[in-house]
Amino acid sequence: MILVNALEKFGSKLNTVQSPSRYLGGEYGSLIKPHVKNDSLFNVAVAFPDLYEIGMSNMAIKIICNGLNKSENIRAELVFAPDTDFEQLLKETDTPLYTLGTGMPLCSTDVLAFSIGYELGATELLAVLENGKVPLLASERGDCDPIVLAGGCGVTNPAPLSDFVDAFMIGEAEAGLFELIEELALLKKNGASRSEKLELIKSKPFMWTRDQLHSKGKVTRRAVQENFGKVEAVPSVFPLPMVKPVQDHGVVEIMRGCPNGCRFCHAGIYYRPSRVKNLKYIIDEIDSLVFDAGYREISLNSLSSADFPDIGRLLDILNERYKGYNVSFQLPSLKVNSMSLPVLEKISTVRRSGLTFAVETPDEMWQLSLNKEVYSTHLEEIIREAKAKGWSSAKFYFMVGLPLGDYFTDSSGGDEYEAGLEGSEERAIADFLIDIQSRTRIQCNVNVGVFIPKPHTPYQWVRQIDPKKAEKKIDYIFKRLP
Numbered sequence: 376m377i378l379v380n381a382l383e384k385f386g387s388k389l390n391t392v393q394s395p396s397r398y399l400g401g402e403y404g405s406l407i408k409p410h411v412k413n414d415s416l417f418n419v420a421v422a423f424p425d426l427y428e429i430g431m432s433n434m435a436i437k438i439i440c441n442g443l444n445k446s447e448n449i450r451a452e453l454v455f456a457p458d459t460d461f462e463q464l465l466k467e468t469d470t471p472l473y474t475l476g477t478g479m480p481l482c483s484t485d486v487l488a489f490s491i492g493y494e495l496g497a498t499e500l501l502a503v504l505e506n507g508k509v510p511l512l513a514s515e516r517g518d519c520d521p522i523v524l525a526g527g528c529g530v531t532n533p534a535p536l537s538d539f540v541d542a543f544m545i546g547e548a549e550a551g552l553f554e555l556i557e558e559l560a561l562l563k564k565n566g567a568s569r570s571e572k573l574e575l576i577k578s579k580p581f582m583w584t585r586d587q588l589h590s591k592g593k594v595t596r597r598a599v600q601e602n603f604g605k606v607e608a609v610p611s612v613f614p615l616p617m618v619k620p621v622q623d624h625g626v627v628e629i630m631r632g633c634p635n636g637c638r639f640c641h642a643g644i645y646y647r648p649s650r651v652k653n654l655k656y657i658i659d660e661i662d663s664l665v666f667d668a669g670y671r672e673i674s675l676n677s678l679s680s681a682d683f684p685d686i687g688r689l690l691d692i693l694n695e696r697y698k699g700y701n702v703s704f705q706l707p708s709l710k711v712n713s714m715s716l717p718v719l720e721k722i723s724t725v726r727r728s729g730l731t732f733a734v735e736t737p738d739e740m741w742q743l744s745l746n747k748e749v750y751s752t753h754l755e756e757i758i759r760e761a762k763a764k765g766w767s768s769a770k771f772y773f774m775v776g777l778p779l780g781d782y783f784t785d786s787s788g789g790d791e792y793e794a795g796l797e798g799s800e801e802r803a804i805a806d807f808l809i810d811i812q813s814r815t816r817i818q819c820n821v822n823v824g825v826f827i828p829k830p831h832t833p834y835q836w837v838r839q840i841d842p843k844k845a846e847k848k849i850d851y852i853f854k855r856l857p
Protein backbone atom coordinates (compact mmCIF):
# COMPACT_ATOMS: atom_id res chain seq x y z
CA MET A 376 0.00 0.00 0.00
CA ILE A 377 1.36 3.44 -0.89
CA LEU A 378 0.60 5.70 2.07
CA VAL A 379 -0.19 9.40 1.70
CA ASN A 380 2.08 11.70 3.68
CA ALA A 381 0.05 14.91 3.50
CA LEU A 382 2.88 17.27 4.45
CA GLU A 383 5.20 15.86 1.79
CA LYS A 384 2.49 15.46 -0.80
CA PHE A 385 0.89 18.89 -0.60
CA GLY A 386 3.63 21.02 0.98
CA SER A 387 2.87 24.74 0.97
CA LYS A 388 -0.33 24.14 -1.04
CA LEU A 389 -1.88 23.23 2.30
CA ASN A 390 -1.85 26.94 3.11
CA THR A 391 -4.40 27.50 0.37
CA VAL A 392 -7.09 25.44 2.11
CA GLN A 393 -9.09 26.34 5.16
CA SER A 394 -8.00 24.61 8.42
CA PRO A 395 -5.29 22.39 6.91
CA SER A 396 -4.81 20.59 10.24
CA ARG A 397 -8.07 18.80 9.49
CA TYR A 398 -6.16 16.71 6.98
CA LEU A 399 -2.79 16.10 8.66
CA GLY A 400 -3.50 13.56 11.39
CA GLY A 401 -1.22 13.50 14.45
CA GLU A 402 -4.10 13.86 16.92
CA TYR A 403 -3.11 13.43 20.55
CA GLY A 404 -4.12 9.98 21.72
CA SER A 405 -4.39 8.39 18.24
CA LEU A 406 -3.44 4.76 18.27
CA ILE A 407 -1.03 4.22 15.38
CA LYS A 408 -0.15 0.74 14.19
CA PRO A 409 2.86 1.26 11.90
CA HIS A 410 2.93 -0.50 8.54
CA VAL A 411 5.62 -3.13 8.19
CA LYS A 412 6.73 -5.26 5.28
CA ASN A 413 4.30 -8.09 4.49
CA ASP A 414 1.82 -6.48 6.83
CA SER A 415 -1.21 -8.74 7.18
CA LEU A 416 -3.38 -6.47 9.33
CA PHE A 417 -6.97 -5.94 8.24
CA ASN A 418 -7.25 -2.24 7.40
CA VAL A 419 -10.45 -0.41 8.25
CA ALA A 420 -11.22 3.24 7.50
CA VAL A 421 -13.88 4.48 9.90
CA ALA A 422 -15.56 7.32 8.04
CA PHE A 423 -17.80 10.11 9.22
CA PRO A 424 -19.37 11.79 6.19
CA ASP A 425 -19.05 15.38 7.35
CA LEU A 426 -16.31 17.88 8.13
CA TYR A 427 -13.60 17.12 10.70
CA GLU A 428 -14.95 19.58 13.30
CA ILE A 429 -18.35 17.90 13.24
CA GLY A 430 -17.04 14.35 13.06
CA MET A 431 -14.59 14.79 15.91
CA SER A 432 -17.53 15.70 18.17
CA ASN A 433 -19.11 12.34 17.43
CA MET A 434 -18.75 9.57 20.00
CA ALA A 435 -19.76 6.70 17.73
CA ILE A 436 -16.74 6.83 15.43
CA LYS A 437 -14.33 6.89 18.36
CA ILE A 438 -16.09 3.90 19.93
CA ILE A 439 -15.93 2.02 16.62
CA CYS A 440 -12.30 2.91 15.90
CA ASN A 441 -11.05 2.18 19.43
CA GLY A 442 -13.14 -0.99 19.66
CA LEU A 443 -11.67 -2.33 16.41
CA ASN A 444 -8.12 -1.39 17.35
CA LYS A 445 -8.34 -3.60 20.44
CA SER A 446 -7.77 -6.51 18.08
CA GLU A 447 -4.17 -7.18 17.10
CA ASN A 448 -5.42 -8.26 13.67
CA ILE A 449 -7.08 -4.95 12.83
CA ARG A 450 -5.79 -1.46 12.04
CA ALA A 451 -8.63 1.09 12.21
CA GLU A 452 -8.21 4.78 11.42
CA LEU A 453 -10.55 7.76 11.09
CA VAL A 454 -11.40 9.72 7.96
CA PHE A 455 -13.75 12.66 7.41
CA ALA A 456 -15.30 14.33 4.39
CA PRO A 457 -13.02 16.94 2.81
CA ASP A 458 -14.19 20.51 2.35
CA THR A 459 -14.51 21.65 -1.28
CA ASP A 460 -11.11 23.42 -1.30
CA PHE A 461 -9.27 20.30 -0.15
CA GLU A 462 -11.33 18.18 -2.51
CA GLN A 463 -9.99 20.39 -5.28
CA LEU A 464 -6.42 19.90 -4.04
CA LEU A 465 -6.89 16.13 -3.97
CA LYS A 466 -8.10 16.23 -7.56
CA GLU A 467 -5.34 18.55 -8.78
CA THR A 468 -2.67 16.31 -7.27
CA ASP A 469 -4.45 13.08 -8.23
CA THR A 470 -4.38 11.96 -4.60
CA PRO A 471 -7.00 9.65 -3.11
CA LEU A 472 -8.63 10.67 0.18
CA TYR A 473 -6.77 8.91 2.99
CA THR A 474 -7.11 8.02 6.65
CA LEU A 475 -5.67 10.37 9.27
CA GLY A 476 -3.61 7.86 11.25
CA THR A 477 -1.10 6.59 8.70
CA GLY A 478 -2.46 8.01 5.44
CA MET A 479 -4.07 4.85 4.01
CA PRO A 480 -5.78 5.67 0.69
CA LEU A 481 -9.42 4.65 1.09
CA CYS A 482 -9.28 2.60 -2.10
CA SER A 483 -6.53 0.45 -0.55
CA THR A 484 -8.31 -0.41 2.70
CA ASP A 485 -10.13 -3.70 3.33
CA VAL A 486 -13.28 -2.13 4.76
CA LEU A 487 -14.58 1.41 4.55
CA ALA A 488 -17.11 1.69 7.38
CA PHE A 489 -19.38 4.76 7.50
CA SER A 490 -21.12 5.93 10.64
CA ILE A 491 -24.10 7.96 9.43
CA GLY A 492 -25.87 9.85 12.17
CA TYR A 493 -28.27 11.81 9.97
CA GLU A 494 -29.69 11.64 6.46
CA LEU A 495 -27.77 14.72 5.28
CA GLY A 496 -24.67 12.52 5.44
CA ALA A 497 -25.86 10.70 2.31
CA THR A 498 -24.33 13.11 -0.20
CA GLU A 499 -21.04 13.33 1.69
CA LEU A 500 -20.86 9.54 1.71
CA LEU A 501 -20.72 9.74 -2.06
CA ALA A 502 -18.09 12.49 -1.87
CA VAL A 503 -15.92 10.36 0.44
CA LEU A 504 -16.22 7.37 -1.91
CA GLU A 505 -15.40 9.46 -4.96
CA ASN A 506 -12.46 11.26 -3.35
CA GLY A 507 -11.19 7.98 -1.94
CA LYS A 508 -11.21 6.53 -5.49
CA VAL A 509 -13.63 3.81 -4.46
CA PRO A 510 -16.16 2.90 -7.20
CA LEU A 511 -19.44 4.60 -6.33
CA LEU A 512 -21.67 1.67 -7.19
CA ALA A 513 -21.45 -1.49 -5.10
CA SER A 514 -22.04 -3.51 -8.27
CA GLU A 515 -18.86 -2.07 -9.83
CA ARG A 516 -16.53 -3.04 -6.98
CA GLY A 517 -14.14 -5.92 -7.38
CA ASP A 518 -11.69 -7.97 -5.35
CA CYS A 519 -9.23 -5.07 -5.01
CA ASP A 520 -11.81 -2.60 -3.70
CA PRO A 521 -12.79 -2.17 -0.06
CA ILE A 522 -16.06 -3.55 1.24
CA VAL A 523 -18.22 -0.52 2.03
CA LEU A 524 -20.30 -0.80 5.20
CA ALA A 525 -22.63 1.73 6.81
CA GLY A 526 -24.52 1.96 10.07
CA GLY A 527 -26.03 4.52 12.40
CA CYS A 528 -29.29 6.41 12.85
CA GLY A 529 -29.21 7.86 9.33
CA VAL A 530 -29.43 4.47 7.62
CA THR A 531 -31.99 2.57 9.66
CA ASN A 532 -33.91 2.54 6.41
CA PRO A 533 -30.99 1.40 4.27
CA ALA A 534 -32.83 1.09 0.95
CA PRO A 535 -32.09 4.61 -0.42
CA LEU A 536 -28.31 4.12 -0.14
CA SER A 537 -28.23 0.46 -1.07
CA ASP A 538 -26.79 1.10 -4.55
CA PHE A 539 -23.63 2.50 -2.99
CA VAL A 540 -23.10 0.49 0.19
CA ASP A 541 -22.26 -3.23 0.19
CA ALA A 542 -23.90 -3.96 3.53
CA PHE A 543 -25.56 -2.11 6.41
CA MET A 544 -25.30 -2.81 10.09
CA ILE A 545 -28.63 -2.33 11.85
CA GLY A 546 -28.09 -1.67 15.53
CA GLU A 547 -25.31 -0.90 17.96
CA ALA A 548 -21.68 -1.49 16.95
CA GLU A 549 -20.73 -3.04 20.30
CA ALA A 550 -23.28 -5.78 19.68
CA GLY A 551 -21.62 -7.46 16.72
CA LEU A 552 -19.50 -5.22 14.47
CA PHE A 553 -16.20 -5.89 16.23
CA GLU A 554 -16.62 -9.67 16.04
CA LEU A 555 -17.68 -9.43 12.39
CA ILE A 556 -14.58 -7.44 11.40
CA GLU A 557 -12.39 -9.84 13.37
CA GLU A 558 -13.86 -12.74 11.40
CA LEU A 559 -13.28 -10.83 8.16
CA ALA A 560 -9.65 -10.28 9.21
CA LEU A 561 -9.20 -14.02 9.64
CA LEU A 562 -10.78 -14.64 6.23
CA LYS A 563 -8.30 -12.19 4.70
CA LYS A 564 -5.39 -14.06 6.31
CA ASN A 565 -6.71 -17.25 4.73
CA GLY A 566 -6.86 -15.59 1.32
CA ALA A 567 -10.66 -15.40 1.04
CA SER A 568 -12.22 -13.63 -1.94
CA ARG A 569 -14.49 -10.59 -1.78
CA SER A 570 -17.57 -12.72 -2.36
CA GLU A 571 -16.63 -15.07 0.48
CA LYS A 572 -16.30 -12.08 2.80
CA LEU A 573 -19.67 -10.76 1.64
CA GLU A 574 -21.24 -14.15 2.31
CA LEU A 575 -19.96 -14.00 5.89
CA ILE A 576 -21.42 -10.49 6.26
CA LYS A 577 -24.79 -11.64 4.92
CA SER A 578 -24.89 -14.52 7.39
CA LYS A 579 -25.07 -12.10 10.33
CA PRO A 580 -28.62 -11.49 11.58
CA PHE A 581 -28.01 -7.74 12.08
CA MET A 582 -26.61 -7.07 8.59
CA TRP A 583 -28.79 -5.93 5.70
CA THR A 584 -27.84 -6.17 2.03
CA ARG A 585 -29.51 -4.99 -1.13
CA ASP A 586 -30.63 -8.48 -2.16
CA GLN A 587 -33.10 -8.38 0.78
CA LEU A 588 -34.88 -5.41 -0.80
CA HIS A 589 -37.47 -7.46 -2.67
CA SER A 590 -36.98 -10.86 -1.06
CA LYS A 591 -39.14 -12.37 1.65
CA GLY A 592 -36.25 -14.44 3.01
CA LYS A 593 -33.98 -13.03 5.67
CA VAL A 594 -35.33 -10.48 8.15
CA THR A 595 -32.60 -8.34 9.66
CA ARG A 596 -32.73 -7.98 13.45
CA ARG A 597 -31.42 -4.90 15.24
CA ALA A 598 -28.29 -5.62 17.31
CA VAL A 599 -28.61 -4.36 20.89
CA GLN A 600 -25.84 -4.25 23.46
CA GLU A 601 -27.81 -5.91 26.24
CA ASN A 602 -25.11 -5.40 28.86
CA PHE A 603 -24.63 -1.68 28.15
CA GLY A 604 -23.65 0.06 31.39
CA LYS A 605 -22.92 -3.18 33.19
CA VAL A 606 -19.52 -3.68 31.57
CA GLU A 607 -16.73 -1.24 30.87
CA ALA A 608 -17.52 0.79 27.75
CA VAL A 609 -15.21 1.00 24.76
CA PRO A 610 -13.14 4.16 25.44
CA SER A 611 -14.27 7.19 23.48
CA VAL A 612 -12.03 9.92 24.96
CA PHE A 613 -9.22 9.79 22.40
CA PRO A 614 -8.09 10.91 19.91
CA LEU A 615 -8.39 14.60 20.79
CA PRO A 616 -9.14 16.91 17.86
CA MET A 617 -6.50 19.14 16.23
CA VAL A 618 -9.09 21.77 15.29
CA LYS A 619 -11.72 23.09 17.70
CA PRO A 620 -14.73 20.83 17.17
CA VAL A 621 -18.34 22.01 17.22
CA GLN A 622 -18.88 20.38 20.62
CA ASP A 623 -15.69 21.19 22.47
CA HIS A 624 -16.22 19.30 25.70
CA GLY A 625 -15.88 15.84 27.15
CA VAL A 626 -18.81 13.49 26.69
CA VAL A 627 -19.96 10.56 28.82
CA GLU A 628 -22.90 8.46 27.76
CA ILE A 629 -24.75 7.89 31.04
CA MET A 630 -27.75 6.07 29.62
CA ARG A 631 -28.66 4.52 26.28
CA GLY A 632 -32.24 4.51 25.04
CA CYS A 633 -35.17 6.43 26.48
CA PRO A 634 -38.02 5.13 28.65
CA ASN A 635 -40.52 7.54 27.02
CA GLY A 636 -42.36 6.70 23.86
CA CYS A 637 -42.81 9.92 21.89
CA ARG A 638 -44.35 8.76 18.63
CA PHE A 639 -42.31 10.99 16.33
CA CYS A 640 -38.96 10.14 17.92
CA HIS A 641 -36.66 7.90 15.94
CA ALA A 642 -33.89 7.63 18.53
CA GLY A 643 -36.39 6.78 21.26
CA ILE A 644 -37.51 3.77 19.26
CA TYR A 645 -34.24 2.75 17.65
CA TYR A 646 -32.28 2.62 20.92
CA ARG A 647 -34.81 0.65 22.91
CA PRO A 648 -34.66 -0.59 25.63
CA SER A 649 -33.35 2.14 27.91
CA ARG A 650 -30.23 1.05 29.81
CA VAL A 651 -28.44 2.91 32.58
CA LYS A 652 -24.65 3.02 32.99
CA ASN A 653 -23.21 1.86 36.29
CA LEU A 654 -21.96 4.77 38.44
CA LYS A 655 -18.45 3.29 38.68
CA TYR A 656 -18.06 3.34 34.89
CA ILE A 657 -19.43 6.88 34.64
CA ILE A 658 -16.86 8.07 37.18
CA ASP A 659 -14.01 6.16 35.51
CA GLU A 660 -14.84 7.79 32.18
CA ILE A 661 -15.09 11.28 33.69
CA ASP A 662 -11.76 10.75 35.47
CA SER A 663 -10.19 9.98 32.11
CA LEU A 664 -11.81 13.03 30.46
CA VAL A 665 -10.72 15.36 33.26
CA PHE A 666 -7.31 14.01 34.25
CA ASP A 667 -6.04 12.44 30.99
CA ALA A 668 -7.66 14.65 28.36
CA GLY A 669 -7.90 17.91 30.33
CA TYR A 670 -11.59 18.66 29.76
CA ARG A 671 -13.29 20.97 32.23
CA GLU A 672 -16.77 20.87 30.70
CA ILE A 673 -18.36 17.45 30.73
CA SER A 674 -21.59 16.59 29.02
CA LEU A 675 -23.61 13.79 30.64
CA ASN A 676 -25.26 12.48 27.50
CA SER A 677 -28.35 10.42 26.98
CA LEU A 678 -31.59 10.81 25.11
CA SER A 679 -33.45 12.03 28.18
CA SER A 680 -31.21 12.71 31.18
CA ALA A 681 -34.13 13.57 33.48
CA ASP A 682 -35.04 9.89 33.31
CA PHE A 683 -31.66 8.77 34.64
CA PRO A 684 -32.57 7.24 38.01
CA ASP A 685 -31.66 9.76 40.71
CA ILE A 686 -29.82 12.18 38.47
CA GLY A 687 -29.67 14.61 41.43
CA ARG A 688 -27.62 12.18 43.50
CA LEU A 689 -25.31 11.53 40.56
CA LEU A 690 -24.65 15.28 40.29
CA ASP A 691 -24.02 15.55 44.04
CA ILE A 692 -21.42 12.81 43.79
CA LEU A 693 -19.76 14.37 40.74
CA ASN A 694 -19.76 17.91 42.16
CA GLU A 695 -18.14 16.63 45.33
CA ARG A 696 -15.55 14.52 43.50
CA TYR A 697 -14.41 17.24 41.09
CA LYS A 698 -14.65 20.14 43.55
CA GLY A 699 -11.54 22.26 43.14
CA TYR A 700 -10.94 21.27 39.49
CA ASN A 701 -13.34 23.87 38.03
CA VAL A 702 -15.29 21.12 36.27
CA SER A 703 -18.83 21.85 35.12
CA PHE A 704 -21.44 19.39 33.92
CA GLN A 705 -24.09 19.73 31.24
CA LEU A 706 -27.25 17.74 30.66
CA PRO A 707 -27.98 18.45 27.01
CA SER A 708 -31.31 16.68 26.91
CA LEU A 709 -32.91 17.47 30.23
CA LYS A 710 -36.67 17.27 29.99
CA VAL A 711 -37.63 20.14 32.27
CA ASN A 712 -40.31 19.26 34.78
CA SER A 713 -41.03 20.30 38.33
CA MET A 714 -38.41 17.85 39.58
CA SER A 715 -35.61 19.15 37.41
CA LEU A 716 -35.05 22.69 38.74
CA PRO A 717 -32.96 21.47 41.69
CA VAL A 718 -31.02 19.41 39.14
CA LEU A 719 -30.42 22.50 37.01
CA GLU A 720 -29.18 24.34 40.08
CA LYS A 721 -26.73 21.54 40.77
CA ILE A 722 -25.28 21.66 37.28
CA SER A 723 -25.02 25.43 37.53
CA THR A 724 -22.60 25.47 40.45
CA VAL A 725 -19.67 26.31 38.14
CA ARG A 726 -21.41 27.63 34.99
CA ARG A 727 -25.06 28.63 34.59
CA SER A 728 -26.92 26.05 32.53
CA GLY A 729 -29.72 27.05 30.15
CA LEU A 730 -33.42 26.26 30.55
CA THR A 731 -34.66 24.30 27.57
CA PHE A 732 -38.20 23.13 26.91
CA ALA A 733 -38.85 20.73 24.04
CA VAL A 734 -42.57 21.50 23.74
CA GLU A 735 -42.89 20.32 20.10
CA THR A 736 -46.55 21.36 19.91
CA PRO A 737 -48.57 23.45 22.38
CA ASP A 738 -52.08 21.99 22.19
CA GLU A 739 -52.69 19.43 24.95
CA MET A 740 -54.74 17.08 22.76
CA TRP A 741 -52.00 17.17 20.14
CA GLN A 742 -49.41 16.48 22.82
CA LEU A 743 -51.40 13.43 23.93
CA SER A 744 -51.48 12.25 20.35
CA LEU A 745 -47.67 12.56 20.18
CA ASN A 746 -47.39 10.86 23.57
CA LYS A 747 -45.36 13.80 24.81
CA GLU A 748 -47.00 15.93 27.46
CA VAL A 749 -45.53 19.34 28.29
CA TYR A 750 -48.60 21.14 29.63
CA SER A 751 -48.55 24.93 29.62
CA THR A 752 -49.79 25.23 33.21
CA HIS A 753 -46.86 23.12 34.39
CA LEU A 754 -44.49 25.10 32.22
CA GLU A 755 -45.71 28.36 33.69
CA GLU A 756 -45.11 27.11 37.22
CA ILE A 757 -41.62 25.92 36.38
CA ILE A 758 -40.70 29.15 34.62
CA ARG A 759 -41.93 31.25 37.55
CA GLU A 760 -39.87 29.15 39.94
CA ALA A 761 -36.86 29.33 37.64
CA LYS A 762 -37.16 33.12 37.42
CA ALA A 763 -37.24 33.34 41.20
CA LYS A 764 -34.02 31.34 41.22
CA GLY A 765 -32.28 33.65 38.79
CA TRP A 766 -32.96 32.37 35.27
CA SER A 767 -33.97 35.15 32.90
CA SER A 768 -34.36 33.32 29.59
CA ALA A 769 -35.58 30.00 28.30
CA LYS A 770 -35.30 28.16 25.02
CA PHE A 771 -38.34 26.51 23.43
CA TYR A 772 -38.28 23.86 20.73
CA PHE A 773 -41.26 23.32 18.42
CA MET A 774 -41.96 21.38 15.26
CA VAL A 775 -44.21 22.25 12.35
CA GLY A 776 -45.58 19.70 9.92
CA LEU A 777 -46.56 17.15 12.57
CA PRO A 778 -49.55 14.98 11.65
CA LEU A 779 -51.90 16.98 13.88
CA GLY A 780 -54.61 19.62 13.67
CA ASP A 781 -55.41 20.61 10.09
CA TYR A 782 -52.72 18.29 8.68
CA PHE A 783 -55.26 15.70 7.50
CA THR A 784 -57.88 18.13 6.21
CA ASP A 785 -55.71 20.74 4.54
CA SER A 786 -54.26 19.40 1.32
CA SER A 787 -53.08 22.70 -0.12
CA GLY A 788 -49.49 22.80 -1.27
CA GLY A 789 -46.99 25.54 -0.45
CA ASP A 790 -48.21 27.99 -3.09
CA GLU A 791 -51.85 27.97 -1.98
CA TYR A 792 -51.29 27.51 1.72
CA GLU A 793 -52.46 30.36 3.92
CA ALA A 794 -50.53 30.34 7.18
CA GLY A 795 -52.03 31.21 10.56
CA LEU A 796 -55.64 30.12 10.05
CA GLU A 797 -57.73 28.98 13.02
CA GLY A 798 -56.71 25.44 14.03
CA SER A 799 -53.27 25.58 12.44
CA GLU A 800 -50.23 24.54 14.44
CA GLU A 801 -48.28 27.73 13.63
CA ARG A 802 -51.07 29.84 15.09
CA ALA A 803 -51.17 27.65 18.20
CA ILE A 804 -47.38 27.98 18.61
CA ALA A 805 -47.41 31.78 18.27
CA ASP A 806 -50.40 32.11 20.66
CA PHE A 807 -48.69 29.86 23.18
CA LEU A 808 -45.42 31.82 23.14
CA ILE A 809 -47.09 35.22 23.39
CA ASP A 810 -49.20 33.94 26.27
CA ILE A 811 -46.36 32.36 28.24
CA GLN A 812 -44.15 35.39 27.71
CA SER A 813 -46.79 37.84 28.90
CA ARG A 814 -47.55 35.72 31.98
CA THR A 815 -43.97 35.03 33.05
CA ARG A 816 -41.96 37.86 31.43
CA ILE A 817 -39.18 35.41 30.64
CA GLN A 818 -37.09 36.04 27.55
CA CYS A 819 -38.04 33.35 25.03
CA ASN A 820 -35.58 31.96 22.51
CA VAL A 821 -37.48 29.91 19.99
CA ASN A 822 -36.36 27.14 17.68
CA VAL A 823 -38.86 25.79 15.14
CA GLY A 824 -37.93 22.68 13.18
CA VAL A 825 -39.75 20.89 10.39
CA PHE A 826 -41.01 17.42 11.23
CA ILE A 827 -39.41 14.65 9.19
CA PRO A 828 -41.22 11.30 9.36
CA LYS A 829 -38.69 8.70 10.46
CA PRO A 830 -38.52 5.00 9.66
CA HIS A 831 -39.65 2.51 12.31
CA THR A 832 -41.75 5.14 14.14
CA PRO A 833 -45.57 5.13 14.13
CA TYR A 834 -45.38 8.14 11.77
CA GLN A 835 -43.10 6.50 9.22
CA TRP A 836 -45.74 6.50 6.48
CA VAL A 837 -47.05 10.05 6.89
CA ARG A 838 -46.09 12.65 4.32
CA GLN A 839 -43.66 15.45 5.04
CA ILE A 840 -44.99 18.95 4.34
CA ASP A 841 -43.42 20.67 1.36
CA PRO A 842 -40.66 23.26 1.89
CA LYS A 843 -42.78 26.27 0.85
CA LYS A 844 -45.51 25.38 3.29
CA ALA A 845 -42.94 24.90 6.05
CA GLU A 846 -41.40 28.27 5.22
CA LYS A 847 -44.80 30.00 5.40
CA LYS A 848 -45.55 28.42 8.77
CA ILE A 849 -42.19 29.47 10.22
CA ASP A 850 -42.49 32.97 8.71
CA TYR A 851 -45.91 33.35 10.30
CA ILE A 852 -44.54 32.47 13.77
CA PHE A 853 -41.57 34.80 13.29
CA LYS A 854 -43.79 37.73 12.30
CA ARG A 855 -46.29 37.19 15.10
CA LEU A 856 -43.67 37.25 17.85
CA PRO A 857 -42.81 40.66 19.30
Ligand code: SF4
Nearest residue numbers: 633635637640643678
Ligand atom coordinates in the same frame (compact mmCIF):
# COMPACT_ATOMS: atom_id res chain seq x y z
S1 SF4 B 1 -38.26 12.01 25.62
FE1 SF4 B 1 -36.98 12.74 23.93
S2 SF4 B 1 -35.64 11.03 23.44
FE2 SF4 B 1 -37.28 10.20 24.69
S3 SF4 B 1 -38.77 9.42 23.21
FE3 SF4 B 1 -39.37 11.53 23.73
S4 SF4 B 1 -38.38 12.85 22.19
FE4 SF4 B 1 -37.40 10.83 22.12
